[in-house]
Amino acid sequence: MPDRGTPAPRPLLEVEDLHAYYGESHVLHGMNFTVPEGEVVTLLGRNGAGKTTTMRAIMGMLTSRKGSIRYDGVETAGLPSNKVARLGIALCPEERGIFAGLNVRENLELPPVVKPGGLTLKEVYELFPRLLERRDSQGTKLSGGEQQMLAIARILRTGAKLLLLDEPTEGLAPVIVQQIGALVRTLKRKGFTIVLVEQNFHFASTVADRHYVVEHGRVIDMMLNEDIGASRDKIKSYLGI
Numbered sequence: 001m002p003d004r005g006t007p008a009p010r011p012l013l014e015v016e017d018l019h020a021y022y023g024e025s026h027v028l029h030g031m032n033f034t035v036p037e038g039e040v041v042t043l044l045g046r047n048g049a050g051k052t053t054t055m056r057a058i059m060g061m062l063t064s065r066k067g068s069i070r071y072d073g074v075e076t077a078g079l080p081s082n083k084v085a086r087l088g089i090a091l092c093p094e095e096r097g098i099f100a101g102l103n104v105r106e107n108l109e110l111p112p113v114v115k116p117g118g119l120t121l122k123e124v125y126e127l128f129p130r131l132l133e134r135r136d137s138q139g140t141k142l143s144g145g146e147q148q149m150l151a152i153a154r155i156l157r158t159g160a161k162l163l164l165l166d167e168p169t170e171g172l173a174p175v176i177v178q179q180i181g182a183l184v185r186t187l188k189r190k191g192f193t194i195v196l197v198e199q200n201f202h203f204a205s206t207v208a209d210r211h212y213v214v215e216h217g218r219v220i221d222m223m224l225n226e227d228i229g230a231s232r233d234k235i236k237s238y239l240g241i
């Protein structure tokens with residue numbers, strides 16, 4: 001939790017005047033935000049605001065982009081996604097990307113280790129006991145919550161330190177959303193830095209240190225989670241809820 005009495009932690013990710021395009025369509029119009037090391041930061045905003053596109057641009061998955069993205073002081077805006085991954089950034093996409101024909105263990109064995117420090121299978125199973133129980137089940141047989149856990153577990157295998165989680169609670173029952181919340185808090189305690197795209201503001205407020213509000217491809221506001229009580233009406237109007 002940021003404390004105004006102490007200096008802010010150093011920024012791990014700095015996005016500056018980021019523009020991105022799909023063909024002729026100009027989608028990000030100068031995104032600016034900073035992610036301090038060790039924080040959980042959310043990108044909040046309505047459908048189509050540009051949150052997923054921002055994650056994909058950070059990951060190097062969009063070729064048509066301009067502006068600056070610095071990770072740990074290194075400019076990454078011109079790098080392809082495999083090089084971005086090797087610096088220690090991983091994306092868990094909204095569609096989860098589980099290999100349906102492979103079982104849990106095989107899905108966990110697939111990701112390449114890009115940096116030392118990735119979780120071993122044993123460590124993954126300690127963190128996700130449910131995945132141990134389900135280790136021989138095929139991807140298609142998993143519940144939505146189990147799939148989401150597997151998708152997050154997979155990126156923890158890589159050794160990444162900055163985790164980009166795109167709508168991890170989407171379509172999940174409240175009890176599973178709570179489990180994802182507990183997981184996010186555990187990952188923060190373990191020292192990961194997390195950027196979370198969320199439409200579920202209630203969930204976001206239970207895990208995040210700060211929130212950036214995205215509208216029409218720009219960040220239009222930033223709020224510390226500790227101040228969120230006073231900003232509730234403003235947020236409701238931003239999100240149309």
Ligand SMILES: Nc1ncnc2c1ncn2[C@@H]1O[C@H](COP(=O)(O)OP(=O)(O)OP(=O)(O)O)[C@@H](O)[C@H]1O
Binds near residue numbers: 053
């Ligand atoms: N592959 C694509 N080709 C063309 N336009 C796209 C593509 N993906 C997204 N867009 C457009 O870019 C804009 C931003 O989309 P983006 O998915 O980043 O928004 P979002 O804030 O993540 O919303 P959502 O929650 O709906 O995913 C939208 O207008 C969307 O229609």
